[in-house]
Amino acid sequence: MREDAPRGDITSRYFGGRWQMAKGKIIAKANGVLCGLAVARYCFRKSSFCTDYADGDQIKKGTVIAEIGGRLNDLLLAERVALNFLQHLSGVATETNKLVKLLKGTKVKLLDTRKTIPGLRELEKYAVCCGGGQNHRLDLSDMVLVKDNHLAGLRSGALLKRIKRFRFWRSAKKIELEAATLRQVEDFLTLPVNIILLDNMPLAKIKKAVALRAKLNPQIKLEISGGVSEKNIRTLAGSGVDYISCGRITHSAAALDITLLLDAQ
Template identity: 40%
Template sequence: MTNDWLTNFIKSALQEDIGDGDHSSLACIPQNARGKAVLLAKETGIIAGVEIAVFIFKHVEPTSKVNVLIQDGTVVYQGDKVFEVEASVHTLLKAERLVLNIMQRLSGVATKTNQYVRRLEGLQTKVLDTRKTTPGMRLLEKQAVLIGGGTNHRIGLYDMIMLKDNHIDFAGGIENAITRTKSYLKDQNKDLRIEVEVRNFEELNEVLRVGGIDRIMLDNFTVEDTKEAVAIINGAFEIESSGNITLETIRDYAETGVDFVSVGALTHQISSLDLSLKAT
């Protein structure tokens, strides 16, 4: 995530909100009024988006002053002061909703991720995110996964090959999908890792026969079937478990010996952390 990308994102988000003017503030607050505000945590969780908030305030008013009291990745409790900001009152009111929307969602993602990560303490298995992200906020949400202790899977369709069920079915089978993919990468002079999703042991054995890939995803395998699949693969490829894995079951899957467990819920089934920005 570059500063240019973040600047463009903020510009678009502010334009969506402000339109031709923040008329509520313009109507009753003098243009030269200065003020202070504090960001408060209203529940326990992992805070995320502090650096983004500072960037937003500085974008709206370069001379604004932000005193960060709690850094990204820290556990916060109800009543904790995360940061204090001093700026034009118009700046504070323009930036308030964007800062809260981003920080509340990213903190929710980081908190959810950390819950899954803590279930795997003492194991080598890593918790992966997915592409089940909010349109336009993927880079922010994936950063929040990192803040929560998780690991990013591919960012998008461009940085890794993942041959899922529909690719395999449309291609006419696993062998066709893999061989065509390898030819494509060679023709395009691209060096991308290849992951193949399998739905059963028949598909698993076909992938092992064809080879030439980097990772196998076991889709919706039971824990017992996952144990058997890990034994069959026997270290030949990286192994990822995926599909309806919950907080209650993730450790069972990890203990089978898989390298990764991917959890779509990290970014699309979260509760935003309750935060508020209050005048002081």
């Protein structure tokens, strides 16, 4: 709100109605999953805000999401910020829900990533949950995820030593290792870790990794990442993995079309 009007709303100050009252309706212009009501309510905190819906509800085109009322200038000041959050977060929830529906009937869970807009991570990850997905890790402090660039800096045989040391000091934290080859998968299955991430592997290799897991260490979970889309997610889920992570649901979700119609009194 401060960013949008650092020195006030000069348009409404000189061309609006300072004491004029108004009512408005926030209306969905497309089908989707609603998210961001608490943020919108806060934006309109100087006005009345009434809704029969909750975050996570399925809404249809034409749905009156909320009715607002108060001084016209207050409504105009909050309008754009409230809609920006509602549209973006509902878009994330809707995109997530599309993939979650495609996973229905499987045991695979859809996870988000850290590919979020700086400053909006908690809200975007909340939107993922509203769409039926699950959060992977909120930030770099949440859990260990050893990727190829970490491995490049480790000497031969150092990985197991580092894992044991970490387990001693931070036993409650999960450890995940990223594997780009089946050889890495086989090696990692002998280590005391929780999850192995199969990074950008083709389906044939994913199935071989699942078979290796069943043979060597069934307790370790397998996650797929890279190239996930509506077209292939169901096929990938049938490979026998536990998780599928997708950055697109946060970094590329299209905003849900939502508008505000005002009626001055």
